[in-house]
Amino acid sequence: MEFLVKSIRPETQKTATLVIPVGEGRKLGNIAQAVDKASAGAISAVLKRGDLTGKPGQTLLLHSVPGLKAERVLLVGSGQGELSDRQFRKLVASAHGVLKSLAGGDALIALGELAVKGRDAYGKARLLVETLADGAYVFDRFKSKKAEPKALKKITLVVDKAEVAEVERASLHARAIVAGTTFTKDLGNLPPNLCNPVYLAEQAKALGKAHKNLKVDILDEKKLKELGAGAFLAVAQGSEQPPRMIVMQYNGGKKGEQPYALVGKGITFDTGGISIKPAAAMDEMKYDMGGAASVFGTLRAVLELQLPINLVCLLACAENMPSGSATRPGDIVTTMSGQTVEILNTDAEGRLVLCDTLTYAERFKPQTVIDIATLTGACIVALGSNASGLLGNDDDLIQDVLKAGQFADDRAWQLPLFDEYQEQLDSPFADIANIGGPKAGTITAACFLSRFAKSFKWAHLDVAGTAWISGGKDKGATGRPVPLLTQYLLDRVK
Known part of the structure; x- marks a missing residue:
């Protein structure tokens, strides 16, 4: 239009x-x-x-x-x-x-x-x-x-004559954001027999070919194994679909300027693994790659606007399936950071692919890191489908994200990340357990990720309630939080 x-x-x-x-x-x-x-x-x-x-x-x-x-x-x-x-x-x-x-x-x-x-x-x-x-x-x-x-x-x-320039600028930004949300919706609405980790990697390569200032690297199982990404690989080992870590580097800013980083959870289908989910509405688990899809969409908006920033986008893509080779509850894996994790529930898999991807992000020395994930049902219980959950380790970054969400009308709401919650992740056998029990599930999931984000300013967006509309004929991806993320990056340009 x-x-x-x-x-x-x-x-x-x-x-x-x-x-x-x-x-x-x-x-x-x-x-x-x-x-x-x-x-x-x-x-x-x-x-x-x-x-x-x-x-x-x-x-x-x-x-x-x-x-x-x-x-x-x-x-x-x-x-x-x-x-x-x-x-x-x-x-x-x-x-x-x-x-x-x-x-x-x-x-x-x-x-x-x-x-x-x-x-x-x-x-x-x-x-x-x-x-x-x-x-x-x-x-x-x-x-x-x-x-x-x-x-x-x-x-x-x-519009009034005095407002023409500002409204034209607003229209330019809005159209780029909608192009991004459309891309995100299209990816989310695809069926999981088509949209798998390799397919997402192909989309990244296509973006790289279309834009000279976008560098794309795809890390396959062999590379992930060399990097010691034991948690990431543990999630994927039950599926015939191979995992991929997608790395996209947009260079629109000054050479050598520290980039901003977006990290997206890309579980292209989540059965829960051995800790299998109930059958009802399991088809909607194709949306468990909503975090990765929103990073794609945000990058699409940035590319359209050619923002003068450097941006690194990391997508943790895998499929979580039950099989004879799948990870079991009780397994212990070693992450890329060297920390060990006792897997008590294989349906808490998003944090496992994200933790290794966050560790990988360290090499880019980012100014800030925001991860986006359809991580916990507990977030839907807490906030419904109107606001995304927000946690992190830097107050200034948290306020910047909240402000961007407010302006973009794509709001987030901060939840606490107190040290007391960390104790729920104690394991007698490993450095950390991958779940913290039934209480404060959104917070303990963020506590888990925080242990892999100590070297940079980090925020976590739980979009389990906002990335898609559930059930009925109106079911579908929403494109959120592309408006929030794009606004955050627009604010960095200012």
Whole structure:
């Protein structure tokens, strides 16, 4: 979809659909008043009939309004006073839902006057374009009958002349973020018989070929064994699908400048191994590579924007299956760091591939490291599906991530990482156990990872509740936390 930004008088423009807001109590802002005046009061006459009260998200479609060049006028309720991010998104999504159902190929959207709490023109436009572009997402690759092509191809945003540059910048950033979330969604929604560790490695190689400033290395089983990645290999040994550690280095910053690092959990299917999961909804364990998919998506956004930073992306990719060669509860493995782990539950496998990948990250001397993982069901119990869990060893980094999530409307919530929780991981036979019992599962999982992140500033995002929508016909990958991660990197550029 094409997005244009113009400072124009919408009442004079030819378009398939003109979108204008109506406040609660049928109040019209300056733009809507100008449109109403051009129509000789036709808009206000319709409102007096009471078909639309102006509550956020209400819509009323008018055809052939006199005095206007627009073929249709879509009135959208905008409520009273400042809108929250959620209200604004719902309002925009309601308008987009109507626009998608129409035959018109373009739309003129004049919502710039709306006040959104804590957001300037750039911030509002970011939410607006992301909501519109993301709302057009369809995944029908495996449908024998494809979705009908959408008529809506072009959207023009009407803004004040002084805001054009900022809104254009917001549109550029938003479109890159949506390109990233789309890539992440597509990877997540693929079936596990296609999307395996080797397939993800091929996607990385394709990105490397397309971008000269992206270096890609793929570490196979032989290389992982040479590196002493015993925990990583233990997860993969029950599957016929070979594991891969994918290393992608984006060099957009100054030569020799320390990179930022993103580490993603890429378990392309998780049966739980010998500690097998219940059958119900096990199909959704194809989404256990959501962390790796979000790193791919964030890198895609960075590549599109060509951000002036250096970035290392490390993906820990394996399949967790039960078989005669699978890891057993009670096995002890030696990690790349030399620490030994007693595996008490083979379904706590994500931390095993991540711990070796975090150790590997040390060689890049990163400024910060953020790992992203669909790690614990306990995080869904604690936070539901609205916020990602956030833990780490550096207060400044934690605050930076929280701030980025707040601005991107892709929020995280900090959980404690107190020393007392570390004691739950004590093992009588090894340096550390891979689970800490039934209490505080999200926190003890992060405690485990923290033991492999002592040499750098580190944050951990548990996206078990946010990476996909569970169950029913709306099931699917969300693309989160690509907006948060991209915003974090945009903030580093500033």
